[in-house]
Each structure stands twice: as C-alpha cells, then as structure tokens.
Amino acid sequence: MRGQAITLDGVEVTYPNGFTAVHQTDLKVEAGEFFSILGPSGCGKTTILRAVSGFVEPSRGRILIGDEDQAHKGPNIRPTALIFQNLALFPLMSVWENVAFGLEARGVSKRKRKARAEELLDLVALGDQADKKPTELSGGQRQRVAIARALAVDPAVLLLDEPLSALDLKLRQHMRAELRSIQRKTGVTFIYITHDQGEALTMSDRIAVMNEGRIEQVGTGDEVYSAPKTAFAASFVGEANAFAGRVTAVENDMACIETPEGKFLGRNSASMKVGDAAVLFVRPEAVGFGTAFGNRLSARLVRRDLEGSFVNLLMRSDAGAEVAVQMPNVGTTPGVEDDARPIGFACGSAIILPEGPLARTGREVAAE
Ligand SMILES: Nc1ncnc2c1ncn2[C@@H]1O[C@H](COP(=O)(O)OP(=O)(O)OP(=O)(O)O)[C@@H](O)[C@H]1O
Ligand SMILES: [Mg+2]
Known part of the structure; x- marks a missing residue:
C-alpha cells in the first residue's frame, strides 16, 4: 500500500478527566511525507498519534486518512501502524516470526509469512539475522525489527512515537539515516514524534512545532530554524x-x-x-x-x-x-x-x- 494523506480538521482531544491535551488543530500531512511533530514533554504529541491511530476519539473535529473519515473506527481497522517509545519484541520468537506476527492473525500462510518477513528484513538490512532471537541483536537492530514488524501489515501510515529515545547517541544518529531511507523506499507516510530537534531537522520533509496542546508552526526544517513564527519556536528549535x-x-x-x-x-x-x-x-x-x-x-x-x-x-x-x-x-x-x-x-x-x-x-x- 502506498502512503496516504492525513487530515486533522478542527481536532480537539479532551481526556475523560476534563483536561484538553490538544486544542483545536488543523493539519494536513501529505501522502508519502516524512512529517515530524516536535515539542517538549507533555505538549500533546502522543495524544495526536493516539487520535490518528484510533486509541482515543477526538472530542471535536474529524480525522481523515486519504479521503476516509476515521470516526468510530477502531485501531485494528485503520490503515495505520504504531511504534511505541519502548518497543517490545516477543523474546521467544525468532526475528522473522516477530516481523510476521501481524500476518498470522490475518490468516496468511506460513510460507507467505516467511517470504514477506524476509523481504522486510532485507529492507531494514537484517536479511541475515532472520533466525536469531531478539536478545541476540543490538538495540539498533531490534529497533529495525520493530519497524519491519510495523511495515508487515502494509500500513499507509506509520506512526513513530520517539522510537529512538532508548538508544545511545551514536546509534540514534545512525538510525536517523536508516529511517529516512526506509521511508523513501516504502513511500509510507511517516508521522515521527520527537522532542529532539536534531532528529526532526535531519529527517523530516516538514516539522510541526508544538507547545501546550497547540501546533505553533508547520514548515520545512529550514523555515522553522531560519524563520520561526513564535517566540516558543525560536527558542525550542535550536x-x-x-x-x-x-x-x-x-x-x-x-x-x-x-x-x-x-x-x-x-x-x-x-x-x-x-x-x-x-x-x-x-x-x-x-x-x-x-x-x-x-x-x-x-x-x-x-x-x-x-x-x-x-x-x-x-x-x-x-x-x-x-x-x-x-x-x-x-x-x-x-x-x-x-x-x-x-x-x-x-x-x-x-x-x-x-x-x-x-x-x-x-x-x-x-x-x-
Ligand atoms: N489518559 C490521560 N488522561 C488525562 N490526561 C492525560 C492522559 N494522557 C495524557 N494526558 C495529559 O495530556 C498532556 C499531553 O500528553 P501527551 O502524552 O500527549 O504528551 P507528549 O507530548 O507525548 O509528552 P512526552 O514527550 O512526555 O511523551 C499531558 O499533560 C498529560 O499529562
Ligand atoms: Mg509522548
């Protein structure tokens, strides 16, 4: 599946305790775009991802993926896949079985599952590690297995919630280039969440700068860095x-x-x-x-x-x-x-x- 556009049309998210984590937001992410949301802890980044993936319903507004309104669609029927901050692979399964996990639930035969897993492991440069256990891999390799696993179900949209935060600096920098190249090869729309401006600047087609539940500016890295629109954007980015x-x-x-x-x-x-x-x-x-x-x-x-x-x-x-x-x-x-x-x-x-x-x-x- 090719990437699809995501539209937030007046989306507001208020949690059951009455706290509004995302104030009225309009945003269009283009199909096949590497789009980052950059902002400090607690500003509402994960809440936006939860709304796009269907784990929380907006209290106002609509979310479209492609042309389709996602209202009342559960996470399992949306064309999205989510990679969490602290990923968890299944320790007793081999690397390829981890990647193919989502396909088994969809009734795909073992032969096809293995073939698809191998294809994806090649994509993330782990073609020769298919039979290892996750514990036999490095942190960066495990992260790439998680990405391959998320891509296995052919999502149009991949939502990544600070996927590199557990890695050390060198590995993080290396993974930036890898993620960018995986995104280009697949054409899947990426929404990448981070509070690290270096990550956002090096990888993204465009960046949204977010603070206290509001997106303050959307632009390319150059635009946001050289022509910030708010005091917050000027002081947070760089x-x-x-x-x-x-x-x-x-x-x-x-x-x-x-x-x-x-x-x-x-x-x-x-x-x-x-x-x-x-x-x-x-x-x-x-x-x-x-x-x-x-x-x-x-x-x-x-x-x-x-x-x-x-x-x-x-x-x-x-x-x-x-x-x-x-x-x-x-x-x-x-x-x-x-x-x-x-x-x-x-x-x-x-x-x-x-x-x-x-x-x-x-x-x-x-x-x-
Ligand atoms: N289930 C919930 N109920 C009530 N408030 C919540 C809930 N989940 C998050 N919040 C609040 O909403 C705000 C935004 O949270 P969110 O997790 O979206 O932030 P974030 O930008 O992802 O932060 P971080 O970088 O720390 O992950 C925070 O103030 C948080 O305390
Ligand atoms: Mg978060």
Missing part, C-alpha cells in the same frame, strides 16, 4: 539568544527594538508595530567578535566549551545578559580572563517576534 524589549521604529520589513542591552535592528516578519512588547532572537552562530556588525554590544567571556569542530562561548554583556556564541574551531577564540570586547550580529540574522512563552533551555533543565 539555540537562540533572546533580548526582550519594545519596538521603537518600523521600516519596510525591519524593526528596531529597545532592550536593556541597547537598541537593535532585526527582521520584522511578524509585522510588529511601534510600542509592541517584543523579543529579538539571534542564533549563537550568527554572533561574532568585532565591530563590523549592524548590531553591537560589549561582553566578557565567562565560559568556553570545546565541542570539537566548533567552540561554544558563553559571554556576559555589560548590561548583564548571557549571550551564547558559537564559532568554528580555528584556534582564534579568546581565553576566559580577557576583558570585555565588542561583539555583534547582522541585522538580517536577527528576528523580532511578539513576546511569548520561551522554551526552557538545556541549562535550566539541567539545573533542576
């Missing part, structure tokens, strides 16, 4: 320095914002007006040393973290704001004892957005 203040002037598609750090110019893509409370965002890699910038401030280096090919610097401005700077590691970053020095960023690399809730930074989460 790192960003944020300077809050008020808009003091607007001209063409640029705006001027007055902040405790000084006056800065940035792109006014949200059409802010003079007097509006606003936040300017600028990525660490867009901040540099020197005075050759449209926006300038003076700051002292407080920490230098070597990442290998690049260096992360934490600076403190004269007015007291933390400014993250990321530079390629070409041996020219200053030492920590140095005096205050001029730093800055181009006006075109800054974006001015309406004031709103910010994502918590890794530093804040780690401090808890």
Whole structure:
C-alpha cells in the first residue's frame, strides 16, 4: 500500500478527566511525507498519534486518512501502524516470526509469512539475522525489527512515537539515516514524534512545532530554524539568544527594538508595530567578535566549551545578559580572563517576534 494523506480538521482531544491535551488543530500531512511533530514533554504529541491511530476519539473535529473519515473506527481497522517509545519484541520468537506476527492473525500462510518477513528484513538490512532471537541483536537492530514488524501489515501510515529515545547517541544518529531511507523506499507516510530537534531537522520533509496542546508552526526544517513564527519556536528549535524589549521604529520589513542591552535592528516578519512588547532572537552562530556588525554590544567571556569542530562561548554583556556564541574551531577564540570586547550580529540574522512563552533551555533543565 502506498502512503496516504492525513487530515486533522478542527481536532480537539479532551481526556475523560476534563483536561484538553490538544486544542483545536488543523493539519494536513501529505501522502508519502516524512512529517515530524516536535515539542517538549507533555505538549500533546502522543495524544495526536493516539487520535490518528484510533486509541482515543477526538472530542471535536474529524480525522481523515486519504479521503476516509476515521470516526468510530477502531485501531485494528485503520490503515495505520504504531511504534511505541519502548518497543517490545516477543523474546521467544525468532526475528522473522516477530516481523510476521501481524500476518498470522490475518490468516496468511506460513510460507507467505516467511517470504514477506524476509523481504522486510532485507529492507531494514537484517536479511541475515532472520533466525536469531531478539536478545541476540543490538538495540539498533531490534529497533529495525520493530519497524519491519510495523511495515508487515502494509500500513499507509506509520506512526513513530520517539522510537529512538532508548538508544545511545551514536546509534540514534545512525538510525536517523536508516529511517529516512526506509521511508523513501516504502513511500509510507511517516508521522515521527520527537522532542529532539536534531532528529526532526535531519529527517523530516516538514516539522510541526508544538507547545501546550497547540501546533505553533508547520514548515520545512529550514523555515522553522531560519524563520520561526513564535517566540516558543525560536527558542525550542535550536539555540537562540533572546533580548526582550519594545519596538521603537518600523521600516519596510525591519524593526528596531529597545532592550536593556541597547537598541537593535532585526527582521520584522511578524509585522510588529511601534510600542509592541517584543523579543529579538539571534542564533549563537550568527554572533561574532568585532565591530563590523549592524548590531553591537560589549561582553566578557565567562565560559568556553570545546565541542570539537566548533567552540561554544558563553559571554556576559555589560548590561548583564548571557549571550551564547558559537564559532568554528580555528584556534582564534579568546581565553576566559580577557576583558570585555565588542561583539555583534547582522541585522538580517536577527528576528523580532511578539513576546511569548520561551522554551526552557538545556541549562535550566539541567539545573533542576
Ligand atoms: N489518559 C490521560 N488522561 C488525562 N490526561 C492525560 C492522559 N494522557 C495524557 N494526558 C495529559 O495530556 C498532556 C499531553 O500528553 P501527551 O502524552 O500527549 O504528551 P507528549 O507530548 O507525548 O509528552 P512526552 O514527550 O512526555 O511523551 C499531558 O499533560 C498529560 O499529562
Ligand atoms: Mg509522548
């Protein structure tokens, strides 16, 4: 079966205890698309997957897969397959029997089941592991068995709920490429849930950024990273320095914002007006040393973290704001004892957005 489109038309999900986990949402995922939903813990990602797969009924609105309304259709008759956060393979069955499990319930003969399982194991590059037991595989291999098992029933839509979260970093990065290639080969529509922006950016055709039960922005990785539409999207996807203040002037598609750090110019893509409370965002890699910038401030280096090919610097401005700077590691970053020095960023690399809730930074989460 080829991938099918998924349409959420005014979908709202309220749990029996009265809590609305997903507020009215319109969303169209195209047939054959690799679509990610990215957002922090508790924002409603799994709830959307449960609604699409039929484990929970929307309290309002409709869900269509292809042209078909899914109202009152149970999970077993929807053209979807779901891969959970903590997958469980059957330990006593061989790898191929695990993959073929869903076919047995559908009355497929053993010979055909084995043939189909072998085909899928080839697809996930495990063709030579069919007779092993799951315990004899690595974490990444087990994950691929789970994917093959989900694909065995020929779903039009594969729903993946943080399927890589149990794997270590190296394996996770490797599996990103594998998943992407499996999706391309099969043409199945993938909805991939993650709170890891690196995963979402590297794998997806498009990403939905979600916060507190609402999708705040849908776009390609480039769009979401370079042209965030909300303060939350700017602060959640990638790192960003944020300077809050008020808009003091607007001209063409640029705006001027007055902040405790000084006056800065940035792109006014949200059409802010003079007097509006606003936040300017600028990525660490867009901040540099020197005075050759449209926006300038003076700051002292407080920490230098070597990442290998690049260096992360934490600076403190004269007015007291933390400014993250990321530079390629070409041996020219200053030492920590140095005096205050001029730093800055181009006006075109800054974006001015309406004031709103910010994502918590890794530093804040780690401090808890
Ligand atoms: N069965 C339920 N009854 C009531 N509230 C629920 C239920 N399941 C989830 N919630 C609440 O709904 C909100 C969204 O939950 P959901 O599981 O969709 O979040 P999530 O984005 O998948 O989070 P995580 O990244 O931690 O998996 C949370 O506040 C959660 O506490
Ligand atoms: Mg979840």
